[in-house]
Amino acid sequence: MTAAELSETLFSPVTVVLYGLAMAAYLYAMAFTRVDRAEGDAAVAGVRGQRIATTLAIAGLATHLGHLVARSVASGGRVPWGNMFEYSSVMAFGVVLAGVVVFQWRLKRPEVVGFLILGGLLTMGAAALVWSEPGPLVAILQSHWLKIHVFAIMAAATIFTVAFIFNGLFLLRDTAERRVARAQEAKLTGSTVGAAYDATATEVADPVTQATEGRRNPDDLEAVDHDRLYGDALRAAINPLWLFLGTWVGTATIAWTFWYAGDVNRFFTVNTAMALAALVAWRLVHRLPSAATLDSLTYRTISFGFPVWTFAVLAGAIWAEQSWGRYWGWDPKETSAFLTWIGYAAYLHARATRGMRGRGAAWIGIGAFWILMFTYFTVNLVVTGLHSYAGLQ
């Protein structure tokens, strides 16, 4: 078996299957894990599921790393980020790695890891759509700046992808929480009859219960009952059909690129995959951390990615000065990278502005990620410019 074949096999099916199983195990464990974080008690159930999930994820990361190394060997020993397939693959690796190392181990948020692996799998799917054979680099890419600039861009894009997952989950959870709260308010102010029996009413009124939702002692049957009712209410607050259609149409604003560069099947595949991912999140909306937590995770992730992106764009300008003889030429890729920077800068400014916090800022964050995807897929596959290294024929 040659290095190229080995690399391909390790990518798919090996890593894809391992990630898929890990994701399923994480999502499964979410439904059973009830840990009171403040007390620090061990999980009552689902600990085993989580352990299996972690093991599978680490195994997947190992085979993914193997794939990248084999790819590097097959390409003549260069860094494995020279074309679009490789960037996507490295980014998927980064998303899953961040999930396990940063969010599970460091920030103790195992409940978001399943969704990060789902994001990693979707990124791998996108990579498979722009598959290209391993080979040496074109002359202009042979520079130390390749390692610096491209690595920084990939790292920032990975961080922004993680942030986008949190941002999407935030919007979903926030919408559900708001709708439930509004429904309760209407019910309580409209008529007091039945309010005493309405288990969800107390849940909504009390922010403490809301924040620690899903992590209480299961021996307390009443609490479980409250949880279940509130969870049902959250799920019922979102219409899955609209969510599916909204995600489908939203994704289509970028995915037409795959139609343009490939065929109509890819377009439908990408949209449907994203819309199905949204349905998975909807199904588990009651197991998600609170909207406030997700909002905070989004902000922290973006404010970590922003300096990295800034550095990457500046490093790109330095490389362009050396390689093309001008630091900035409004090449389509340069322009859209700058637009991405503006998008995320707008998010950070929105967060700093009192009136814009929460949903307003979150939608700006979604817009910024849209520009990032435009920069990555549309500019690479549709617009011709100096950055045409997608590696596609």
Added chain:
Amino acid sequence: MSRPDSAPPPQANPPVRHGPRVPGPVETVVFAWRWLRRMRTALYLLGVLGLLSIVATLVPQRPNVPGTVAAWRAGTEGPGRFVSGLIDAIGGYDVYGSRLFLIVLVLLFTSLTACLIPRYRALWRLRRAVPPRSRDLSVHPEQASIETAAPPEEALAVAQGVLTEDRWKLRPDDADAPSQVAAERGLLLREGGSLLFHTSFYVLLVAIVAGQLIGFSGQVAIVEGEQWADAPVGYWTYRPGRLWSEADHRGFVLGLERFEVEWTDDAQPILFRSTVEVTEADGTTSTETVGSNDPLLVDGMKVLQLDWGYAARVVVAADGEIVHDAFVPMTATETAGLWHGAVKAPALDPDLGLDLLFLASAPEGLNGPEPTGAPWLEEPALLFDVYRGDLRFDRVQNVNALDTTAMELVAQTYLRENQALELDGSVRVAFPEIRRWVAFQISDRPTAPVLLVAAGLILLGLLPALYAYRRRVWVAVTTDLELGRTVVSLAGRSFQRPEAFSGEFAEIVETLRQRLGTPSTGGEGEPRPARETEVVPR
């Protein structure tokens, strides 16, 4: 009890109707300044700049691809003539040179200036700001208390010591409340970092614009073995900034000794390298190499390798007299292994023009050269169409193409290297040698160091602007008369990143506990968050 009647009597102040008011010039300026001072305005302007650059991404730009723009305007390519006219109306074919772009840029500069000046003033005042005392320590998110045998004054002094060592800014002692220490930290760093970031971004934009005014960029093609001198007339393309003068040329001489190019087996180029002999303005001579990502600095001007091609020496003689003997630089075409060029010999009557096609790799087949498409030399062939007539030198000429509108095709043939042939008896064409040419870009960007420094400062400012956080700590003491002990209460509040502050607060409490000689008991003295809710950082 009746309320006093505070309602105004009817018609006490009859509304005065003013006509439409025209603001005076001063008012307009003040209003414009206020509008520009808003952060929102700067963001909108940045957004408009972004939108304009999207247009420039999607629509071909005249300075980059004039041919495509001409085709869009003519309607032969692109969205058709109507849309094309609309694009033209907003200056969409040259966005970065358009008046709209200039206006937005000027407004953005003014807006950034207007935003920055008040923030500098505020930062200056902040330097002297005193951390406020807290009336009620129990309202803050971070809480802790320590019991100690030390007297209250000593406990406070120790707390002050701990905070001073940690570089906290303390409220100066005053007589009013000797029982409390108030300290603050992180505000100057966060605000200062943010200002450094915004100022550096501003400087970066100024340096880019200034660089375009005083900078220079030009391109030249040099054939192997030939020399070229830096002078205004020597360039193929010449793009000086508005404030660049011809006297700014250094006058160095470049000689291209050889050019190396290597390919993989499937014709992917993996190496381009020029070896040049440089004679600087002061006469010093050296041999240097210029590579793909490896430009050369000569007399402060940057020499960058841009492009290359084959150059065929074509000799045209008529009646024994040589009318053309030069290397003709030929540019790559979209077909692999095929280069294109032109020879113009107006000295003949009628004019002679040769339209050249060069096949780098074309072994002799049954019907003449059979191109393989490879870019390396392997039985190269020079195909030419011979035209006679008028070269139309009265029109603008493209160096690499013939204007055949007034010419007649008289022959189509080809030559191998070192071959020659006779055309209609008196004209003789020879192809004695093939070399390569390399296009270099010669540029002078005097503001580049400023850009580099500004870029570095942008990053340097960004980190504290995002990660430094403003937080306050209060320490108060009370005496427990029953036990005869001093109770030290600590409270803390962070305005950003509360999760990072929690750990820091716990450390302060622990240090203070050790200094006061209280054993870490767990229980009572443990720092504990006041509320169980998750705190949202800004």
